[in-house]
Amino acid sequence: MSARPRLLEADHLVMEFGARGVMREKQTVQAVSGVSFYIDEGETLALVGESGCGKSTVGRLALRLLEPTGGSVRFEGTDLGSLSPSELRAIRRKMQIIFQDPYASLDPRMKVYSIIAEPLVTHRVYGAKRETEARVRELMSRVGLGPEQIDRYPHQFSGGQRQRIGIARALALNPKLVVCDEPVSALDVSIQAQILNLLSDLQEELGLTYLFISHDLGVVRHISDRICVMFLGRLCETGPTEDIFRTPLHPYTKFLLEAVPKPDPHLRKEKKALLAGEMPSPVNPPPGCRFHTRCPESGDICAQVTPEMRSFGARQAACHFIR
């Protein structure tokens, strides 16, 4: 794995959303607080965590669809923050995104052709419309859409088919990196499997790199090479997928894996270790380790000192108590 060149590197990303109105004291939502990670070419890195942990925000920061409050993203060695708007638009050819909601991510007033052709037209990839159309048809067949569907509107498709349209659009410009933001969580299980298979095939054929954002640990285990586990805007643990699933280090990771309902009644447990309480507010996150209010292993230091990421073999975790 180390032989692969580094594609993207995020360094101490910080994102704060200001909820400020007239005559209201400023409230900042600390969506992402110092997240660093890298992705090597051809691999799949998964970002997992529960809602509100900031994983989708990280995905958008990686593509610079959001301007970070702090930190930087380097794509193929270029600092995205240093680019002008037109340079940024040009580099977007190499990085694309697939969205969660196939109902909201396609413009309902456009036909399939225009949706898939839009990136090609925007970047003036082809001179003639004939070439563009040929490319659109090629993409459609690659993702499993019939050529007769080219003139239909999104609402005439089922959720799985719409997701295929979204994938075709994302692939139109031959990107290197594709951010998949919960691409299957809105779909039925059987359709989920189709789309996951498609994503795997495409990765193999086209040598794609995925940043795969998901809350579904089963899906993540299936598709990713490495994982970053997030809790309330920070990374808890990162490392090779199987290592983390076999022996999670961080207490939060342990609870998360334990909580997932396993599709096998023989794995039922009478006494499951349950994580108590609710997610703290990102407006006013706990000091020190953000997990300490719910962590049964926490000590005095956890409320005072923010744990740094420390290496444990191939893995890193942020907890004071891991030996």
Added chain:
Amino acid sequence: MDTADNGTLSIKNLSTHFFTRRGIAAAVDDVTLFIPKKSVVGVVGESGCGKSVTALSVLRLVSRPGRIVSGSVSLGGEDLLAKSPAEMRQIRGSRISMIFQEPMTSLNPVYTAGRQVMEAMMIHGGTGKAEARDRTVEMFRAVGIPEPERRFRAFPHQLSGGLRQRVMIAMAMVCRPSLMIADEPTTALDVTIEAQILHLMKELQETFGTSIMMITHNMGVVAEICDYVYVMYAGKIVEQAGVFELFDDTRHPYTLGLLGSIPRHGSPKGRLLGIPGTVPSLLDLPKGCRFSPRCDRAERYCSEREPEMYEVAPGHKVRCFHCSGGSKGGSP
């Protein structure tokens, strides 16, 4: 298993159709289902399979253009479909209660959580306000709501998703029903909260002896808490079995596909089994076996005749010709 009538709920040959402008949709088609006392029975399937409509049919809460067209639903031997609307109201919320998928929208935003739970008790129990209040607080405590007195006065928007679902469960349990219908109760929740809620439901079921009808699309949830499972596809039950039997000796190609679609721990990275194609529209169902166009084992007769439910083992029935001889077919 479904012969004894002394269970909690027995649904026989229930059909609920939706009379839409574009035709009649048989959302629930000839469903027979039995829920024994003190058990958790799962009804599992993908969207549009009719599992939620089945649940609403039990409470007779199917809204227009839907209507129950035939069959029977009996609760402890009483035919619910023969009840007058007033009698049915007495049953809702007291003997059968229901919780829903979206805790965010299932509570009325303009009333306090406590008031909404109290209301359920006061219309059924004839209890006074003070007693209803005390019992609500007690119920809040029983469902694990911290600081129940304070939460009693809280409005829904002040509660997190997990707490709202606990309030819904408190509302459902406060009259000690014999059956609680849970329609995807954890789908909208985060996985750690889901684990809490499932644990709570199991615990309440054991303490109060309430049966639970668990509507879900998640095989993990089924494996976790159900005793017996019905698998639905396009309005019909296609397989039913005890939970261990269903996972160990899966028979129906649809159930196999469903299980094969789940990325399982330990499964190698690569392809998932999946099911080709999409769920058919209820307005335009395939002839014969409804699963036949997506089935890799389909023969010509599958798309001509509709298979019956065949008993392949005691308590294990399958709607598939390939299982009719009791042969083991293509079990994994």
Added chain:
Amino acid sequence: MSDMNAEETGSAGAGAGEGGTTAGLLAEMLRNSRLAAFSLAVIIFIIAASFAAPLYMPYDPNKPSLSERFAPPSASHWAGCDDLGRDQFTRLVYGARISIMIGLVPTSLSIILGTALGLVSGFAGGRTDFFIMRLADVVLAFPSLLLAMVVSYTLGGGVTSIFAALAFVGWAATARVIRAQTMSLKEKEFVESARSVGVRESVIMLRHILPNCIPNIIVLFTLNIPEAILNESALSFLGVGASPPSASWGLMVYRYKTYLMSYPWLAAAPGAAILIFVLAFNFLGDGVRDTLDPYMKD
């Protein structure tokens, strides 16, 4: 219930074929709603009848005939004659032209202005938004009839000042609706998706957001027309409307109200004409709104 609707109607929609375009939806509405289709027919009939009037009307709308002053309705004079002996029905038919102009011109102006300002306001946000919306607040705070009265007074009366007055009063509500929709569309994933493939902001606004506002614009348009007609007739009735030779229906009511007790039909007929015309537009507008409503949701 949720599982009945979500996927089911989604995939069933695939069989419906047409219906993607607004025009297709409206055509379907006319087929399904007899009331809307009838209303549209009435409107088209009135418009055609008034513009073709010189071709078939036996009377001149402006030629007095002293012998027929205040003639009651009869077979030859369907709505009687006025104080100068002019045939009132002829005058009504000709007067429809004014109502149509009043319905279309200021409404178009206010819709164009309101859409442009609402779009910019919602898309740009910040100070631009604040300024435009405060202006809209100010306009909306006036009772619309009073504001129209003042504007028309300032501009010195006449048809153009009525147009200007009604447009000035009407844009603000449109701007608010379009702004709200723009703001919700702006957050949609398809806009982010366009941004992620490198589409320029101005192109996003015009190619993605504006087309998605079209159902709303059409609904606002159909519902604003009757309002403009009513407002104009009210202005005319109050004596700040168009000047006499081009008699609008409102002005006719104003002029004949003095004869109400002795010749009631003179004031009754033009008022009834307004009512029928406005009612037809409102029925049509309701049909349009009900049809496009699911497409207006954010």
Added chain:
Amino acid sequence: MARYILKRVVISVPVLLGVALVLFLLLNVVPGDPITIMMGEHIKPALVESFRARMHLDDPVLVRFVRYITGALRWDFGVSYKLEREVSDLIRESLPHTIKLTVCAALVSWLIGIPAGIVSAVRHNTLADRFFMGFSLLGISLPIFWAGLLMQYVFAFRLQWLPVTGYYSLRYYIMPALVLGWSSAGAIARLTRSNLLETMKHDYIRTARAKGLKETAVVTAHALKNAMLPVVTVMAIQVAGLLGGAVMTESIFGIPGLGRVAVNAIADRDMPLLQGTILFTTGIVIAGNLAADIICAFLDPRIRVE
């Protein structure tokens, strides 16, 4: 919530100022000389001069506007050119009539509109629904002045049940209030209906039914309270419509209210009077909207309890 209310109040101030400015610009600046507009072309130059001086027309616009605003704050809207009386006195005299009329009309519109809307929603797609919705659409399509004239003809002239014009007792207000209230009732009924229908689709309605509540209790206890929140806002916006409509009803039924004063001011080209009455009327509208926001805040726990 105190903060919410304070915020609403603070926001209304610039709106009111904006209203004053727009009105001032429309009436004082746009086309040339207000004196000529007021008095016509052929008047003695000396008279023009005296008016210019009296109205400080030679000062810069901004100075005049500030003077006007500071005057208005002290309840001084200037002097009516035609009637040669304080505008504030004229407003004070006409205001009670307009209030009586609008309150009566508002009561009519709420008492008819809200129940009609509820019945239409609950009996959705029935004959009752169609009847009430037809009635409502007729109301909003009706030219108010024409309906007023017809009622005068039928009920006052033919049947002689009610007085034609005047303002001497409540009987005189019956017809104007009905005419004015009907159109408003139509809008309220349509809104109540659509909101209630929308609310009835919410998940918490299903929860209420699953609890075993009677349908009437589901509607009254659970749906109505939510559905009426936007209606309250619109009831306030209706005040603007009623005040605008009052202009017509007052002139038809001979009620010397604010609207009639404004119409007469236009006819007389009496600029200070027109400006004063309209500014005052718009002020009432803004106050009404503010009141609605505050009522909503009290009714909606999502705003009340933070």
